[in-house]
Amino acid sequence: MRKIRYGMAAMAAGAALVLSACGGGSGSEGGGGEASGGSGGEKVRIGIKYDQPGLGFSSNGQFSGFDVDVAKYVAKELGYSADQIEFVESPSANRENMLANNQVDMIFATYSITDERKKAVDFAGPYFVAGQDLLVRADDTEITGPDSLNGKNLCSVTGSTSAQRIKDEHASNVNLVERPSYAECVTAMQGGQIDAVTTDDIILAGLAAQPNNAGKYKVVGNPFSEENYGVGLPKGTDKCADINAAINKMVEDGSWDEALKKNTEGVDYSYNKELNPPKPTEACA
Amino acid sequence: MDSLSEYFQSYLTALESYDVVGAFWVNIQLAFWAALGSAVLGTVLALMRISPVPSFRWAGASYVNIFRNTPLTIIMTFCILVLVFQLQLNLSSDFDFNFFLWAVVGLTVYHAAFVCEAIRSGVNTVPLGQAEAARAIGLSFLPAARMIILPQAFRGAIAPLGNTLIALTKNTTVAAAASVPEAAGLMKTMIEFRPDVILAIFATFAAGFVLIVIPIGLLTTWLSTKLAVTR
Numbered sequence: 001m002r003k004i005r006y007g008m009a010a011m012a013a014g015a016a017l018v019l020s021a022c023g024g025g026s027g028s029e030g031g032g033g034e035a036s037g038g039s040g041g042e043k044v045r046i047g048i049k050y051d052q053p054g055l056g057f058s059s060n061g062q063f064s065g066f067d068v069d070v071a072k073y074v075a076k077e078l079g080y081s082a083d084q085i086e087f088v089e090s091p092s093a094n095r096e097n098m099l100a101n102n103q104v105d106m107i108f109a110t111y112s113i114t115d116e117r118k119k120a121v122d123f124a125g126p127y128f129v130a131g132q133d134l135l136v137r138a139d140d141t142e143i144t145g146p147d148s149l150n151g152k153n154l155c156s157v158t159g160s161t162s163a164q165r166i167k168d169e170h171a172s173n174v175n176l177v178e179r180p181s182y183a184e185c186v187t188a189m190q191g192g193q194i195d196a197v198t199t200d201d202i203i204l205a206g207l208a209a210q211p212n213n214a215g216k217y218k219v220v221g222n223p224f225s226e227e228n229y230g231v232g233l234p235k236g237t238d239k240c241a242d243i244n245a246a247i248n249k250m251v252e253d254g255s256w257d258e259a260l261k262k263n264t265e266g267v268d269y270s271y272n273k274e275l276n277p278p279k280p281t282e283a284c285a
Numbered sequence: 286m287d288s289l290s291e292y293f294q295s296y297l298t299a300l301e302s303y304d305v306v307g308a309f310w311v312n313i314q315l316a317f318w319a320a321l322g323s324a325v326l327g328t329v330l331a332l333m334r335i336s337p338v339p340s341f342r343w344a345g346a347s348y349v350n351i352f353r354n355t356p357l358t359i360i361m362t363f364c365i366l367v368l369v370f371q372l373q374l375n376l377s378s379d380f381d382f383n384f385f386l387w388a389v390v391g392l393t394v395y396h397a398a399f400v401c402e403a404i405r406s407g408v409n410t411v412p413l414g415q416a417e418a419a420r421a422i423g424l425s426f427l428p429a430a431r432m433i434i435l436p437q438a439f440r441g442a443i444a445p446l447g448n449t450l451i452a453l454t455k456n457t458t459v460a461a462a463a464s465v466p467e468a469a470g471l472m473k474t475m476i477e478f479r480p481d482v483i484l485a486i487f488a489t490f491a492a493g494f495v496l497i498v499i500p501i502g503l504l505t506t507w508l509s510t511k512l513a514v515t516r
Contacts, residue, residue, distance in 0.1 A: 002479030021352040092475060092477050093476045093477060094478070096483055097483065114478070116295075116478060116479050116480065116481050117480050117481070119295070119480075119481035120480045120483070121479045121480075153380070158461050158462075158470045158474075159474045159476070159477050160475055160477065161474060161478065171412065175380040175381070176381075176464075177384075177464050178461070178464045178466070178470065179365075179464065180362075180461075180462055183483070184362075184366070187366065187370075188366065188370045191370045191371050192368075193370040193373070194370075200318060
């Protein structure tokens with residue numbers, strides 16, 4: 001009997017420990033929010049990717065990338081100071097829900113404007129027009145575009161249809177590999193089992209610009225689709241006009257170009273000049 | 286009411302444009318082959334763990350402890366990134382089928398550890414007298430295990446084996462990490478491209494797994510009472 005009682009006490013203590021650990025975590029987060037919020041007005045919560053080098057990337061609490069730079073510029077134009085911005089991770093599958101549930105105020109996360117998504121969220125922008133392209137080893141001369149992929153091994157991430165599109169429309173004999181992340185695709189390409197990675201050109205450029213990959217890979221530069229990156233906003237927003245004005249201003253004063261150059265530095269990559277920079281109108285996309 | 290029928294309409298078009306049934310069929314195939322594989326491997330491991338040879342017992346215990354405590358995703362990723370991409374070990378010359386086979390291998394080595402333990406729990410339901418009687422009539426370890434111990438052990442282990450089978454069925458979704466186009470990967474794709482019906486898509490895949498798993502549960506419960514050794 002005594003043993004059982006000790007056991008139950010230990011279990012209760014363990015449970016309390018676990019619970020307090022969870023509580024402590026969220027508590028300190030809230031505390032941090034209040035502290036920086038205290039410096040002036042309300043905060044703006046911006047959803048970005050944390051794992052997309054060159055676009056939205058988090059390392060040691062620092063956020064970098066083109067999405068992040070545009071987000072900071074737009075937030076500044078909307079009247080938020082740098083310490084009022086709170087970046088929140090928004091993975092692809094969660095973006096619509098995070099907007100609908102008011103967990104973020106806006107999303108800059110390689111968020112292509114599509115009709116299906118427009119049913120769930122509103123979009124400002126576009127702030128960039130990407131296109132599907134290929135990343136290959138720097139010394140590869142055989143792969144020049146989607147049509148030269150027959151018999152090659154092509155990698156993309158689980159849940160994207162970009163590789164399937166190549167198989168359906170360009171090269172029916174391509175071998176498709178799906179990995180959980182683009183970084184894993186690139187690792188596999190290093191090993192030699194993968195010949196090319198496909199997704200939007202700017203994402204590929206960001207991957208190739210990472211210090212570990214510098215000089216090893218190149219973006220083919222033959223984009224064959226049009227992805228309009230928009231700013232995800234809750235349905236029924238009134239912020240489109242302000243955000244679009246901010247994007248236009250960013251293009252005009254040269255910061256847009258500068259941000260793009262900075263985030264794809266060292267990679268042989270040039271964005272689609274015909275479609276970029278985009279000129280968003282006042283209305284939501 | 287209008288918006289509801291409109292929502293239903295978009296849901297139907299989303300379902301039509303993706304092969305949901307085909308994706309679930311891949312999961313079922315994965316579960317079937319991995320269940321066969323892990324049943325065989327698990328039985329061998331269980332035999333090792335109850336054998337009179339200390340080194341076999343040690344090897345069996347090591348296997349169980351290593352694979353039972355390694356996350357399945359890591360086993361799967363190891364198979365693909367290390368064995369396939371780095372060491373270029375291919376089980377099939379067909380590019381896609383190679384990944385399927387490796388996914389079956391990954392699922393098999395992982396669940397074999399659980400099958401082994403389930404069978405061992407079944408062995409514990411066999412009274413010691415049975416083993417002693419087998420020994421007394423002159424049977425050595427393997428014949429005793431084959432004719433006396435294991436048949437009773439399996440019948441006593443049906444419920445835990447069923448649990449393992451159910452876990453295995455649901456774990457086939459991890460095969461997405463082995464580049465096998467199955468249900469979880471398709472769900473990710475559909476959520477990415479049809480966020481307007483995100484909850485309906487989620488519910489569809491959840492319901493799909495419930496439909497597959499419930500019969501397994503019913504069958505094993507029925508079998509475990511039907512086949513139980515009455516003592």
